[in-house]
Amino acid sequence: MGADIHGFIECRSRWAGPDDAWSAAVDLELLYEGRNYDAFGCLFGVCNYAGFAPLAADRGLPELISDAARADYEDWDSGAHSSSWIAWSELKRVDWDESAETTDRRIHEYEAVDGTWVLVSKASWSARFAKAAGLPADPATRMGDGYGRMDWPEGTEWRDGDRLYRLERMTRREAVPPEGEWKPVWSVMEALAAVHGDENVRLTVWFDN
Template sequence: MPARCPPLGPYDEDSVWHAAIDLFLLNNGNAYDALACLFGIRNHFGFRPLAESRGFSSDASEGLQTEYAAYGGSPDTHGTTWITWAELASTDWQETDSSGTRSREAVAGDETHWGPVWSVMRTLSELHGAEHVRLVTWFH
């Protein structure tokens, strides 16, 4: 997950994104209801995804661009998207799937296997600002 850091001083057009930590190190689950809720992947659950198909960020760090290219880039990946901590922090976690049985909080909240991810993003946002921390994902 990247954080945007200023080279010297305030955030501006010269600020650059830096990869902070690989999601693989924080998230040990692959619950499809959470992936549907967050990114619209295999959304048989009827969630309104938070960040579906936004594509790969054109201002991603060099390291992240290299990693994405190693997976084959757009032709060999799907569900490529990103979301900022500001968006996640303002999410209605009580919103449910189309059947009204599963809330966002239940499938991807702080008490799920996504909790460590949210904890790191929350900490980075305290240092860099909520708009300057984002999670970038793709599926292979």
């Protein structure tokens, strides 16, 4: 089973005091319907196969969480994990060109299309890749948690006909493209921050498996 993200964009009035409660502005599920592990790892350290230094991992729920967010979280009971939050003020300061701390634990597979290599998948196991790299075909004998953890230099490549396999290091921008599926989330947060201030808008999340 895969991991899914849940949560709310929360907001506090510009005129609120430091101890005033926050309001649930928008349910995250209305803006984001994806399951992008690169983004999850980059933002919150969940399914962090690409090896990012997470922006906001395991902070727990905010002390002054909105009633709607708390009720939704509690509905998950023990199924929820890795709760955290990040303010719009933090997101505005992110260097999206920053590289991950390590190479991706998954091998990046490209297919030749009209003379150009096009990314088709990333996986910790591929029988075709194993053959191209001269590795055991039985996945039970592979080293570590995926071939990407083996001691190969970044950028190492293997060719097999119309396939190219490469060990890569991602950037935050590649994990969370500015025009990608997270754009609606950032747009709503930015709009609320324009009214109430950057520190008064945050994304509160948790995950389930």
